[in-house]
Amino acid sequence: MGKENSKGAEIDGCANTASAVDTYDVSGFPTLKFFPKSNKAGEEYGGGRDLDDFVAFINEKSGTSRDGKGQLTSQAGRVESLDVLVKEFVAASDEEKKSVFTRIEEEVEKLQGSASSYGKIYLKAAKNSLVKGSDYAKNEIQRLQRILDKSVSPAKADEFTLKKNILSAYA
Structure with missing residues (x-):
């Protein structure tokens, strides 16, 4: 809770x-x-x-x-409507990714409450994937896991776990 x-x-x-x-x-x-x-x-x-x-x-x-x-479970932070778009984003060509990114932005605008804050993580991940390449999510998940393997506060553990969960949609 x-x-x-x-x-x-x-x-x-x-x-x-x-x-x-x-x-x-x-x-x-x-x-x-x-x-x-x-x-x-x-x-x-x-x-x-x-x-x-x-x-x-x-x-x-x-x-x-x-x-x-x-x-947090592995499903924490996941938003089904964004997961569907991320699947498209990952499968898209470099040219198509920008179009799908725009659709992700539009979907995030519709979200409310905690889903809205999760949506911002999805957007940042998509943006970083565009800039840093398709390995971004995998590398970032590994980095976050190394941090989680150390002693971190419960609040930070939640924050990093949410990011990791969302990034797994891109990996």
Whole structure:
């Protein structure tokens, strides 16, 4: 879960929580609820009680892509509509690449939220591929992996993982 998108809370069912129990219609323990901004009553979680099921639920509801250890998955940052264009971009001749690049720019303009920031990474990768050649993505992925293999902050690890994931569409 990205801290910027999600928060967790725990209410002790044995303490003075009668008002919380009544407010949120808690009939048994443990009760897990998801509270999107649009739903103050919350949505009860009825899935499996193992970590993978719970993480999959949170990822689906919050638009994240994390594993059970909190690390970004290989799909984090990927935007399907841009992946389709990147496939065209990679297969295109040098002359056609500029035309596909323009279409990537147009698609990025349509994106909102976190997808918009991912789109900027796609654009930068396409631009660098035009300038530095078709090996750019492969070389940059290797460089980022060398950095990730060292000790980096969780925020930097997320940033580099997102870039690496997006670059893999070009490789």
